[in-house]
Amino acid sequence: xxxxxxxxxxxxxxxxxxxxxxxxxxxxxxxxxxxxxxxxxxxxxxxxxxxxxxxxxxxxxxxxxxxxxxxxxxxxxxxxxxxxxxxxxxxxxxxxxxxxxxxxxxxxxxxxxx
Amino acid sequence: xxxxxxxxxxxxxxxxxxxxxxxxxxxxxxxxxxxxxxxxxxxxxxxxxxxxxxxxxxxxxxxxxxxxxxxxxxxxxxxxxxxxxxxxxxxxxxxxxxxxxxxxxxxxxxxxxxxxxxxxxxxxxxxxxxxxxxxxxxxxxxxxxxxxxxxxxxxxxxxxxxxxxxxxxxxxxxxxxxxxxxxxxxxxxxxxxxxxxxxxxxxxxxxxxxxxxxxxxxxxxxxxxxxxxxxxxxxxxxxxxxxxxxxxxxxxxxxxxxxxxxxxxxxxxxxxxxxxxx
Numbered sequence: 489x490x491x492x493x494x495x496x497x498x499x500x501x502x503x504x505x506x507x508x509x510x511x512x513x514x515x516x517x518x519x520x521x522x523x524x525x526x527x528x529x530x531x532x533x534x535x536x537x538x539x540x541x542x543x544x545x546x547x548x549x550x551x552x553x554x555x556x557x558x559x560x561x562x563x564x565x566x567x568x569x570x571x572x573x574x575x576x577x578x579x580x581x582x583x584x585x586x587x588x589x590x591x592x593x594x595x596x597x598x599x600x601x602x
Numbered sequence: 603x604x605x606x607x608x609x610x611x612x613x614x615x616x617x618x619x620x621x622x623x624x625x626x627x628x629x630x631x632x633x634x635x636x637x638x639x640x641x642x643x644x645x646x647x648x649x650x651x652x653x654x655x656x657x658x659x660x661x662x663x664x665x666x667x668x669x670x671x672x673x674x675x676x677x678x679x680x681x682x683x684x685x686x687x688x689x690x691x692x693x694x695x696x697x698x699x700x701x702x703x704x705x706x707x708x709x710x711x712x713x714x715x716x717x718x719x720x721x722x723x724x725x726x727x728x729x730x731x732x733x734x735x736x737x738x739x740x741x742x743x744x745x746x747x748x749x750x751x752x753x754x755x756x757x758x759x760x761x762x763x764x765x766x767x768x769x770x771x772x773x774x775x776x777x778x779x780x781x782x783x784x785x786x787x788x789x790x791x792x793x794x795x796x797x798x799x800x801x802x803x804x805x806x807x808x809x810x811x812x813x814x815x816x817x818x819x820x821x822x823x824x825x826x827x828x829x830x831x832x833x834x835x836x837x838x839x840x841x842x843x844x845x846x847x848x849x850x851x852x853x854x855x856x857x858x859x860x861x862x863x864x865x866x867x868x869x870x871x872x873x874x875x876x877x878x879x880x
Contacts, residue, residue: 542848545787545850545856546787546847547847547848548788548789548846548847548848549788549789549842549843549846549847549848549849550789550846551848552848580789587786587787587791588787590786591785591786591787592785595781595784595785595786595793596784597784598784598786598793598795598796598799598800599633599780599784599795600633600634600637600799601633601637
């Protein structure tokens with residue numbers, strides 16, 4: 489039962505990743521139209537997602553360093569790298585929030601005797 | 603049809619006004635102790651205080667040799683000196699604790715009904731300091747671990763007896779700690795229980811995973827990985843980092859509740875801190 493639920497979580501996480509990736513592809517036009525504004529927006533979304541994961545107590549340990557790297561890349565003018573890093577940070581946080589929601593519903597599956 | 607409608611309404615009403623369900627710590631312990639007794643049938647109950655050394659012969663031999671010249675000895679002596687040195691106002695740690703602070707480790711963490719919070723021994727040490735005009739010590743390692751380790755030695759062999767009173771706030775804190783223990787988190791999607799309940803005795807790289815039962819009996823512990831005496835919450839943060847989850851602050855409500863649940867699980871085992879561990 490635990491394995492089934494675990495597989496279900498993995499499937500859920502990948503679905504979330506897929507959906508987020510697809511929704512991000514819609515930003516490509518904005519990137520080419522106004523790369524600076526699009527990057528700023530993406531960074532904002534990544535930080536918002538991170539704050540949500542943090543508030544739930546499920547932030548992943550390397551999200552902040554990915555954001556820091558993204559900001560360093562942006563400062564250095566490497567917008568493509570910054571974009572990729574912000575997107576990764578955002579994806580991580582979306583997955584962390586999904587993980588928190590799953591844990592909230594299913595944590596008892598790991599309790600012995602359940 | 604009418605009867606079904608009334609029944610449905612009655613059930614809805616019962617749901618709306620149902621009292622919150624609280625944890626049953628005693629039943630939890632019975633289940634957990636049985637789980638580990640079945641998993642390690644050749645290990646005597648009291649031996650769970652010794653972690654992996656209770657069932658891994660090679661590791662036990664090395665550990666016993668190390669214990670001939672314990673790596674935490676100097677830290678414990680330092681802790682005793684700190685414990686016995688009066689504060690600037692002339693008072694000391696002994697004035698803050700029952701029984702002068704000696705032979706009390708087995709009852710921590712405690713639930714403080716006035717504040718509605720779980721109080722760990724390290725938190726109580728710092729509360730004692732600040733109440734006497736001293737600065738709080740940094741948590742995790744260093745002087746706070748040394749004082750706590752010295753206090754643990756005065757409880758050697760005493761039986762862990764962490765009490766969860768039937769106060770809704772105490773039960774809620776216990777339940778929150780329990781939930782944290784079983785929640786998968788971090789990039790590796792692992793819970794405390796993944797390693798220390800369901801995989802206890804198994805291997806992770808070159809290390810054998812210790813059972814959760816007995817963990818808190820030997821903390822603060824000297825950890826060879828960091829070459830220092832550390833508190834249990836320092837270890838929580840380390841475990842969280844290992845599964846790539848951002849750790850909580852030491853002595854945060856989350857970690858205090860976790861320690862409450864974790865320590866209560868070891869009720870009935872003897873105190874044997876400080877220990878030495880990989």
